[in-house]
Amino acid sequence: MKEFSSLYKAIDETTKTNSKLAAMQAYFQTACHDDAAWAIFFLSGERFKRLINTRVLREWAMQSSQTSSWLFEESYSWVGDLAETVFLLVPSRATTTEGGLAFWVKERIEPLRTVAPDRVHDELMTCWQSIGPSERFLFLKLVTGGLRVGVSKRLVIRAIANAFQLPTELVAHRLTGTWLPTGESFRALISNQIESQLPSQPYPFCLANPIDVESHGIGEANDFLAEWKWDGIRSQLIKRGDQLYVWTRGEERVEDRYPDICQIARQLPDGTVLDGEILAWRNDKPLPFTDLQKRLGRKTVSPKLMRDIPVVFMAYDLLEYRGRDIRSEPLSLRRKWLAEVLNQAEIRLSEPVAIPEQSDAPNWEQLARLRETSRSHGAEGLMLKKWDSPYQVGRVRGAWWKWKIEPLTIDAVLVYAQKGHGKRSSLFTDYTFALWDRDGLVPFAKAYSGLSDSEIREVDAIIKANVKEKFGPVRGVAPILVMELAFENIQLSSRHKSGFAVRFPRILRWRKDKLARDANSLDDLRVLVQAHGMPSQS
Amino acid sequence: MRPAGLFCPQGDFYIDPWRPVTRAVITHAHSDHARWGSKQYLCATDSVSLLRDRLGTDIAVTGLNYGESILVGSVRLSFHPAGHILGSSQIRIENAGHVSIVTGDYKREPDTTCPGFEPLSAHCLVTESTFGLPVFKWPDTTLTAQDIRSWWLDNQALGVTSILYGYALGKSQRVLNMLQDDIGPIFIHGALHKPIDAYRLAGVRLPETKLVSQAPKDFDFSRAMILAVPSAHGTSWINRFRNRSTAMVSGWMQIRGNRRRRAMDRGFVLSDHADWDSLIRTVREVAPEEVWVTHGFADIFSRHLRDLGWNALPLKTEFIGEVNEDKESAPTAAGETE
Incomplete structure (x- = not known):
């Protein structure tokens, strides 16, 4: 525990990527394998879900620090992080910690999940009284979930690769899918033997960089496959050993959620891996993402839900063909084989976009015009993939681009504010925006991002000076701040007070030049819906 | 309270006023306490030169040694160490046997650059609360x-x-x-x-x-x-x-x-303000009949004092709806723009 806590501190205390990398590298070289495996688990952003009820943790903290509940909530609202609040409030006399990370996870932290409710406080106290001051915060972070220490999974992979002189792609591949944090897994991860892979193991996803074609020359339009950019769940469909596996980009296995897709995919030949997107789909068009969301949370899927929200797997790419990893082959060849494979199953192929009345090769102008029509196709823009590119690991510049459409925008008034979490704690950073209606301002969207750090501080000061009312942690703010909001899509919604649901709202810019009365109205939103909107939510 | 700040009618003076007034009694030389434009300033002897550096050499300022008292109107006024910075003072006001103390900013931790906080007793205490949340507990x-x-x-x-x-x-x-x-x-x-x-x-x-x-x-x-x-x-x-x-x-x-x-x-973590435990300890030591809480988490700290059985209320500051919690390190703080 001490070693991992020192690593955590070293990473947390620097803002430099290279120092973080060096600290992790040194840790992996010296840590015992059981501990290192768990370190990978937590550093990659994995966490225990529903380990203990946060209400129970709060009660324990309040009791053992003799803090009244309102005072605890005020503290939490100001600190912005539950683990840190508890850490700062609850006293302890322990001066040192025995046992490594793996011991603490297996013997102390994981058992909290199964402990009888009336015993949880005692168990927490036992842990607390045997953990030293420098490990206490880390312990609470692990118990409450995320480590959020500012390293990406990619950086963890690089540290392991550097520490054991392995290619990063190999480490990335070995870590994809279900990776159990055990000493044995860690030894397999750092082994320099090329082993046979698990049948369920997906490949690391190839990701695209955003681009604005008008301002960046990226070559001839003819060298690229142009497809619609869909807004769904990026996934891999794997058929190996007569078994079917569906992995999302979030590295979750989701076969049981999409029996309709699996039904069709069983026809795929063995030794096939497809890269594609799960989409809610009807009448040759995608349904809004909010519809797809209704199928995300369900462990069991009723026939009614499958009828109401049918899904498809839209295939983009072929990664494994007849049991062979073909990622290094050019896209043109992979697509040719993809079409062959899809012939054997009724899986939808993401076709190159069709340019009306096209006689010769597409040019950028034609594609730009076509991109303007993305919304009417239910797409977010175009994907551009070089025909001669291999399927690479992660976000590599040059071969794949996403050329998104301009977002829809509207000027709205900030009416409520709440303090942020983590890095943004103690500043008002979570805002609710409203638009005008006959009776005044009606809240319609929340937005958290888009302002620079200095703007956030400025807005924070204005909010603090213009608080009208308090509802717990939420502040009602006088209508003086106008911001231009951007969003990807809009639809009518009966579940929202304003009557609209917007997708991915964020702040585009602070309109210091505008007064609240200059902001847009709900009628303006209605016009946007008519022009660009998706069908209403079912 | 008046728009210009905390006012003592029997002595006709303000303490740390935020607008120009005739007579200003200053707890210490930080910019949010010592503001420009008043006709006369009164502060602890050690604050005089700091105040001049801040507000100009031409201000009318009088220094008083710690513990010495003078009569202002009908009240007896004296300065006592607050342990915040050099020259920082609690202001003690005695009027017909009724004693009030305005702590200004203060701390209880050791600091060899200025005299330590002197615990006094009073009927009425006006205390700061910059760090008036239980999460603030200073390390050794x-x-x-x-x-x-x-x-x-x-x-x-x-x-x-x-x-x-x-x-x-x-x-x-x-x-x-x-x-x-x-x-x-x-x-x-x-x-x-x-x-x-x-x-x-x-x-x-x-x-x-x-x-x-x-x-x-x-x-x-x-x-x-x-x-x-x-x-x-x-x-x-x-x-x-x-x-x-x-x-x-x-x-x-x-x-x-x-x-x-x-x-x-x-x-x-190093502060010149009192942490949560020190704030409470100080109220206990002063043992006042009423507590007014200002500068910081006034609502929260006064509510907690009420929970503990004290007669405590927040003292509202006029200009800002919610105190800027970043002031100890804000770029506009004392001296930083000079």
Whole structure:
């Protein structure tokens, strides 16, 4: 525990990527394998879900620090992080910690999940009284979930690769899918033997960089496959050993959620891996993402839900063909084989976009015009993939681009504010925006991002000076701040007070030049819906 | 309370007024307490020169030694050490046997650069609450001093310049006093020059410091400690130090998010304000009949005092709806723009 806590501190205390990398590298070289495996688990952003009820943790903290509940909530609202609040409030006399990370996870932290409710406080106290001051915060972070220490999974992979002189792609591949944090897994991860892979193991996803074609020359339009950019769940469909596996980009296995897709995919030949997107789909068009969301949370899927929200797997790419990893082959060849494979199953192929009345090769102008029509196709823009590119690991510049459409925008008034979490704690950073209606301002969207750090501080000061009312942690703010909001899509919604649901709202810019009365109205939103909107939510 | 601030009608004076008034009694020389434009200023003797540095040499200011009292109107007024910075005072007002104390900003931790807080008893207490939340509990000052020293030594071993940001008046001198100069040379940002001089003149022992601007061209700063004001962070001023590690010293560094947001490498918890336990301890020692809470978490701390059975209420400040919780380290703070 001490070693991992020192690593955590070293990473947390620097803002430099290279120092973080060096600290992790040194840790992996010296840590015992059981501990290192768990370190990978937590550093990659994995966490225990529903380990203990946060209400129970709060009660324990309040009791053992003799803090009244309102005072605890005020503290939490100001600190912005539950683990840190508890850490700062609850006293302890322990001066040192025995046992490594793996011991603490297996013997102390994981058992909290199964402990009888009336015993949880005692168990927490036992842990607390045997953990030293420098490990206490880390312990609470692990118990409450995320480590959020500012390293990406990619950086963890690089540290392991550097520490054991392995290619990063190999480490990335070995870590994809279900990776159990055990000493044995860690030894397999750092082994320099090329082993046979698990049948369920997906490949690391190839990701695209955003681009604005008008301002960046990226070559001839003819060298690229142009497809619609869909807004769904990026996934891999794997058929190996007569078994079917569906992995999302979030590295979750989701076969049981999409029996309709699996039904069709069983026809795929063995030794096939497809890269594609799960989409809610009807009448040759995608349904809004909010519809797809209704199928995300369900462990069991009723026939009614499958009828109401049918899904498809839209295939983009072929990664494994007849049991062979073909990622290094050019896209043109992979697509040719993809079409062959899809012939054997009724899986939808993401076709190159069709340019009306096209006689010769597409040019950028034609594609730009076509991109303007993305919304009417239910797409977010175009994907551009070089025909001669291999399927690479992660976000590599040059071969794949996403050329998104301009977002829809509207000027709205900030009416409520709440303090942020983590890095943004103690500043008002979570805002609710409203638009005008006959009776005044009606809240319609929340937005958290888009302002620079200095703007956030400025807005924070204005909010603090213009608080009208308090509802717990939420502040009602006088209508003086106008911001231009951007969003990807809009639809009518009966579940929202304003009557609209917007997708991915964020702040585009602070309109210091505008007064609240200059902001847009709900009628303006209605016009946007008519022009660009998706069908209403079912 | 009046629009210009806390007013004593029997003595016809304001304490730390935020608008120009005829008679201003000042607890200490930080900019949010000592404001420009009043006709007459009264403060502790040690505050006089700091106040002149801040507000101009032509102000009408009278100093009074700690513990000495004078009659102002019908009230007897005296200054008592608050332990916040040099010259910082609690103001004791006695009127027909009724005693009120205005703490100003204060701390209970040891600080060899100014006399320590003197516990008094009173009927009415006006207390600050800058850190009036239970999450603020200061670590042992000697441990913080050790942390800063070992950070400096580690940086030296790596050939990296140590840049430590702190409040210009009070905090920087306290840190200097802790550091001494046995580790390496200490340089300062221009904004620290005047307050450091004022401390030296008042007889506070501080290690040798040089202005960064006085260092020879191509001077090797890799073993040096640079003290600077927070507003210098992220400006071209610090870019002259190629390899550097940056740290902030402030009570706000207790909260991880505050530190991370500033993109500092380190944050050292050291404050010139009372922490939660000290605030409560002080109320107990003063044992007043009524408590007014101002400057900071006034609502929260007064509510907690009521929970504990005290007769306590927040004292509303006029200008700002919600206090800027960042003031101890805000770029506009005392001396930092000079």
